[in-house]
Amino acid sequence: MASNKRKVMLPHTMGQQGIDVIKARADIETVIYPAGISQADLLPQLADCAGIALSGTPYRQKEMDASPAMQVVARIGVGYDAVEVPALTARGVPLMVAGTANSTSVAEQAFHLMIALAKKNRGMDGLVRGGKWTDRHGHLPMELSGKTVLILGFGRIGTRSARRCAAFDMQVLVFDPFVDAKTIADAGYEPVSDLDAALPQADFLSIHCPKNPDTVGLINAARLARMKKGAFVVNTARGGIVDEPALYAALASGHIGGAGLDVFAEEPAPVGHDLLKLDSVIASPHMAGVTTEAVAAMAVATAKNILSVLDGQPNRENVINKEVLG
Known part of the structure; x- marks a missing residue:
């Protein structure tokens, strides 16, 4: 990996349309991780991670502590009860959601x-x-x-x-x-x-x-x-x-x-x-927001959310902890 590339982690369950948006960027290293990854396996990978998309994976204080380079955390969806928002806010890291995508x-x-x-x-x-x-x-x-x-x-x-x-x-x-x-x-x-x-x-x-x-x-x-x-x-x-x-x-x-x-x-x-x-x-098995159309829309929205922060122009509308934006 070139030293100037920023690492972004995406779950394997993310819609391909969103993965393709991230992969199209030559300045980003895309890492696909299993959606059911254990904390023990996840934490070491966060050390040099600039952005991460979350499906059902929790992201709390321990994950934040393991992420010194983290610039943005994005949920593929709109619920964020598995994310410890104050831990992100204390570090100035925005939490992004997928807006109206699903x-x-x-x-x-x-x-x-x-x-x-x-x-x-x-x-x-x-x-x-x-x-x-x-x-x-x-x-x-x-x-x-x-x-x-x-x-x-x-x-x-x-x-x-x-x-x-x-x-x-x-x-x-x-x-x-x-x-x-x-x-x-x-x-x-x-x-x-x-x-x-x-x-x-x-x-x-x-x-x-x-x-x-x-x-x-x-x-x-x-x-x-x-x-x-x-x-x-x-x-x-x-x-x-x-x-x-x-x-x-x-x-x-x-x-x-x-x-x-x-x-x-x-x-x-x-x-x-x-x-x-x-x-x-x-x-139904927590599938209300998981349709063919929603999966594509959420993936693209999540990818754009991540890139908006990495490019210094965060999509304010989709930021939960807006106080980090100043």
Whole structure:
């Protein structure tokens, strides 16, 4: 490697389109690493690394300490709960996310889960495959039109989810204490300032907030109990925002009618997980934001994020810890 080249590490799961953007730069040494790399194997490689893209790999104080040359850390996605942001900020290293690259895909999956729950897709498919066609009138599906959805979080994904729900003639309530009520109202939705007061109104709760100390366990037993009997919970954000034992109890009792879960507190979700034993649960393996289009868009956005910092012109819009930019 020429001494003037800067080393950038990319996970093997990154879309090829983004890898190609980095590899096209003659002044950069591109190193592909396994997405499931152990900390013991990763730390030595960070010693001369100027930039790194992260899939699910954690990056915390120990990784930062092992990265004296690090100039930029970029997430291939928008969640960053596995990154210790203060450790980066203390060193003046920006944390970049992929902006809106996968927002449409996640919003579509959230809405798909709502439809699948309302139309009882899992049960209807089972009736046909099990030769129980004549049982079809025993558990009727329902319409989304006229139902109320509570959108929890009005960011990149929540805004898109709200539009899809409104297009199906749903009443859209939005709870986000960090977004001005006028902004929500001007978008055509009903802002709510009290989550506990709004929950009893919701036929569907769709979660789109980040995971942080304030949101872990946000949807707990008490809040599930406030929801109307038969309501549905959809989580495409992060596992742990919904208290899983509490959700299981609410589903098993029949108080909550069903749940669509793309994320779990422990991932991969263990085989035999209590929630996966319930017919009222539809699950996917944290794939809401991982579509053909999103993988390409996130990879390119991540590559451009890294290069923007290395070239001295950081894409401010995608920087989480903007205070490092001065």
